Amino acid sequence: MSDLIRIENLKVYYPVRSGFFNRVTDNIKAVDDVSFSIKAGQTYGLVGESGSGKTTIGKSLVGLEDPTSGTILFDGEEATTIKQKKKLNYNKDVQMVFQDSQSSLNPRRSIGEIIAEPLKSFGVPNAIGAGAGDKRSFDQDDIDKRVLELLEIVGLPARTVTQYPFQFSGGQRQRIGVARALATNPRLIVADEPVSALDLSVQAQVLNFMKKIQRDFGISFLFISHDLGVVKYMTDNIAIMHNGRFVELGTTADIFDDPRHIYTKRLLSAIPSLDVSKRDANRAYRKRVEAEFAENQAAYYEQDGLRARAYDLKQITPTHSAALKKGEA
Amino acid sequence: MAEKLLDAQDVSVEFKIAGEYQKALHKVNLSINHGEVLALVGESGSGKSTFAMSVMGLHNPDQTKVTGSIKLNGNELIGLTERQFDQYRGVSVGMIFQDPLSSLNPLMKIGDQIAEAMTVHDKHTQQVSNRVLGLLDDVGIVDAKRVAQQYPHALSGGMRQRVMIAIALANEPDLIIADEPTTALDVTIQAQILDLIKEIQQKKNAGILLITHDLGVVAEMADTVAVMYAGQIVEKAGVEELFNHPKHPYTRSLLRADPSDVKPGETLYAIPGTVPALKDMDHNKDLFLQRVPWLDESVVNANVKDELQQVGDHHYVRGTAWQNFEFNDVTEGENQV
Structure with missing residues (x-):
């Protein structure tokens, strides 16, 4: 098509x-x-x-x-x-x-x-x-x-x-x-x-x-x-945006099943789940991702004035690309 | 059994519309224990929200008739004068609204607004300003000293909602009413605010009345869930029980309309029609059944008792229609007006 x-x-x-x-x-x-x-x-x-x-x-x-x-x-x-x-x-x-x-x-x-x-x-x-x-x-x-x-x-x-x-x-x-x-x-x-x-x-x-x-x-x-x-x-396809830049781009399955950028992970972990039995596990996971985000944010973004600017997208598979950390393939 | 924090019995609310009283709430029974989150x-x-406003005494007495009984720590709230209500509002009951921008005073510094909420006479003591900073700290604002000197417009939506929560907490309330507290926020901020509310609630053992239309938020936060339709409670249960074994047709329809667990190829269940207007509400019937097109008229028009029937441990349902309720083909609901 x-x-x-x-x-x-x-x-x-x-x-x-x-x-x-x-x-x-x-x-x-x-x-x-x-x-x-x-x-x-x-x-x-x-x-x-x-x-x-x-x-x-x-x-x-x-x-x-x-x-x-x-x-x-x-x-x-x-x-x-x-x-x-x-x-x-x-x-x-x-x-x-x-x-x-x-x-x-x-x-x-x-x-x-x-x-x-x-x-x-x-x-x-x-x-x-x-x-x-x-x-x-x-x-x-x-x-x-x-x-x-x-x-x-x-x-x-x-x-x-x-x-x-x-x-x-x-x-x-x-x-x-x-x-x-x-x-x-x-x-x-x-x-x-x-x-x-x-x-x-x-x-x-x-x-x-x-x-x-x-x-x-x-x-x-x-x-x-x-x-x-x-x-x-x-x-069918999704682009995740942060501060005016795409941080990740892929099919819906790419994004939901295999998120690669820390910001995508953070967004996904924030979705409240309808599965009540998992809520403590979800909260713990969310806290972990939040901490990882705070710690690693600098590695995923370059400083552009006051704003954190995501790196250029790198292709992971033919349908999936993400603004990975410097040096990450 | 220990005394209930909030105990509402047979609460009905009628609004005067064009000279006539019309019922918006019909015999609602709800109770919240200390440390419980009721969604x-x-x-x-x-x-x-009509229910929440009667707990806060915010209905205009000239236009509204509130009957029944609402007890907070054993004290009757219905029938109190405006002045008597002031002993409770903001003191033993804190409130968090949906839209923090319109609930904060744009011309007043954040710190002053929090101090204003405190029940002290002299608001300019060192003690008060320390407490303000402490509260800002509690709600996760890092730079409390600077934020206290700022005006609401300078803060982001999430920060403003944190300030609202600080104000609601100012007098260490026993009950917090949160009316759609995260509806206006982004998902990541929503998660932070929900975690914050949960944390504070556990620390202070406060009861929470959480009003929301978002089932995800309910699943994350609630201990007990009450589902309301057309001014009546139709189902009440513990949160796991409600999500795993929903009984009432309305609860089941809502859960089926949520897209988060539905595969892209499937059609969502769209509940046809809308909530009836106040004047069309006949509270002797199960009003939701009007919105189930495949049901027999005899079922839809059957009279239903006000009291909920117990169907399990702490699980209550209104009426009997749920016993034989099956979804018709899902596509039925598509495209209905």
Whole structure:
């Protein structure tokens, strides 16, 4: 399978200005030289703590942020900057689902209007699904028809078309967000913490639904999350991020069964286990990893100003690489 | 038997909505012993926080009717005036909230906020500031002297939650109420905070009422678990018993909806529907059964006694529906509104 999207050496720096002339004196390296690629129909997980830069990557992928350097190749064509993305009509192929469905849906628009919005900008594709042809219609009747079809896909009754976001529960609103993202027949959906605001039961609805549209329409996901349980269930490949750098990258099994970087181990040991009988053992293991992390942190990172910067990734197996200690093969 | 730390009997709470009282909590019985961690689990809207607020006396008396009995170390809390409650709040009961940023005063130094929580008259003595530093030390803040002089905005989320815990501990409370204490935190910080709460609890032999929707946190922390749905307890058991032999359909559905133990190829169990609105809650029935689409109407609408039935050692379940409860094909639940 070929790569749907390829991110090479992506850097996003935010300048820090100070002094009399307000000159750029330093950079905040939100994303510092990361590369990865997502294959068609697969889910790529991006995991890290708050402030690690995972959302910034998502933003530069959908075009809410211009990278400082690096390239984004979508289907072999360069779509790094917002300008290049515009030219490619890129956003009909790449859409986003946000964490907070309350604030990402306009409270004064009906559900019908919200879902019709992307259809008005990019036209109505002749069928739903990533494989559909590229003939698009801007006819109002087609738009209305497609809105109803989309509501059906996300499991909402047709009468909800005239209702407003506040009339829905959190899980329903999140599915409306997905319907809007689906409208343009995207091939990639960037989902930034799509279920972290939801209850367990509703979370299950949304996750099942995302898997279903992936099966039905071959959509790829970039799944950004800090919840490793959810990530394990949803993804094919995972990148672990820390301080703007990838510290480990591999298939989901690589990461969960054979973590190599101390930070990955630390993240994994912090997941609370449902197995009550093991909780003392888990706590002891967590303490041990925490101590190892404190002790060995210096060996795994180089000092870059005030920030610990992970080393470059080294390949361990064809699918698995990690930012190993200096001298470790 | 020794006196219970917290003993709640038949606690009901009604809110006045548009001139009418509507029941949010129906005859809840819960007790916590010294040194016990009781986890209260349920979806949003199930009444977990409503219960915690009645223990703290935080309900507005003009809009809320609280009935039943809540005893703390044998002293009745229901019916106390605001002033009388002040003897308990923050003194024998400490509280840790979900969002430390909105519970801390942004214009006050950390050290002063902790001192403010202490029940002393003169807050500017050397003794008080030593105690503040001691508390910061207890909650694992390394550089206590510097942090005491800082304002909340300068601290990270995990540090702020530590400060909240220090405030909750300021008067060595017998009971700590932790309402979703780690929901806003990253996993590694969550693990640290949970370990910290556990450590402190063991050191001071305090009882903890832990309110959470995260089953992993429950499995890590609790001694006893009470599962709540639509304002009622539906199942209560020791933590191992509950995770290994869950009985009530709601408990079993929740455990099945958790993705952490499910293989990627399998579908998660999604509980259809939502918690009913207060006005639609008929507490004579087992309300959760409305959300099990394959059950017979006679089962769903059957009247159920308020009292839980004992089904094992310290294991109690509401109603009898669990006896014949089987999951239908899992995909049933998929895509339901």
